Amino acid sequence: MDLIEWNDFIKVELRVGKIIQAEVFEKARKPAYILHVDFGHDLGIKKSSAQITKHYQPDALIGKLVVAVVNFPKKQIGPIQSECLVTGFHDENGDVALCVPDLDVPLGTKLL
Template identity: 80%
Template sequence: MSMGTTGMNGTAPAALIGWDDFLRVELRVGQIVQAEVFAQARKPAYLLHVDFGAELGVKKSSAQITHHYQPQDLIGRQVVAVVNFPKKQIGPIQSECLVTGFHDENGHVALCVPDRAVPLGTRLL
């Protein structure tokens, strides 16, 4: 099936990158240890505390994942996050990582997760 000039989500395909470009993005597995409603966010979001193991420790992230998840159900879940973005001020907190996910057919985010437990801090390669 050809998708022509747009991808399945209606956006144009990204430009090709080299292996070195991919290696610059540090995607690591972390475990959510705390999740709470982020009341100060402009759009509905949770404030997540994600443990990436001894090397990286716990990092905070704002995540707009309120449609599919409740805070108490996120505790203990492993997620994939970008850990080498600069910190970003979001309201009163500094987001220290970007938890990854995919938009479903209605535009709600489903988390990108490993299909089995892996050691915290493991890098995606």
Template identity: 80%
Template sequence: MQHIDWSDFMKVELRVGKVIQAEVFQQARKPAYILHIDFGETLGIKKSSAQITQLYSPEGLIGKLVLAVVNFPKKQIGPIQSECLVTGFHNVEGHVALCVPDADVPLGTRLL
């Protein structure tokens, strides 16, 4: 494992957002959803492509709080521009389980 210092960690903007829209990403090479995530007044709504179809349905994602990196450059993924990276962990089957806060926190709150 490579060690980093505090200034390296502080470069990563991990923030809480709420999924307000989720739809099947029809053009994706691997099964994925397009998520619209509200990060509050300062950051607004950002889109992300997420390969989380095995454990989540679009309907079940609405209203869910998620943790995402919001300061990567935009990335073109097929016809959409992904504006943030939603975080998660692979379970024993290799399916992604979202990294989520276990209590309500204000939208846009930064992980520290």
């Protein structure tokens, strides 16, 4: 594990957002969803591709709070541009479980 400096960590904008739309990413090489995540007034709605199909169905994702990196440059993933990176952890089978706050917090709140 590489050690980082505090100044490296504070550059990463990890923010809370709410999934407002989720759809199957038909053109993805691996099973994925296209997520539309609302980060509140200042950051707005950002799109992301997420390979979370093993544990989640699109309808069940609506309204879920997630933690995402919002200051990466946009990344072209097939026909869409991903504007944020929704975070998660691999389970024992290698499938992704979302990283979520356990209480409601305002949209756009930065991880401390």
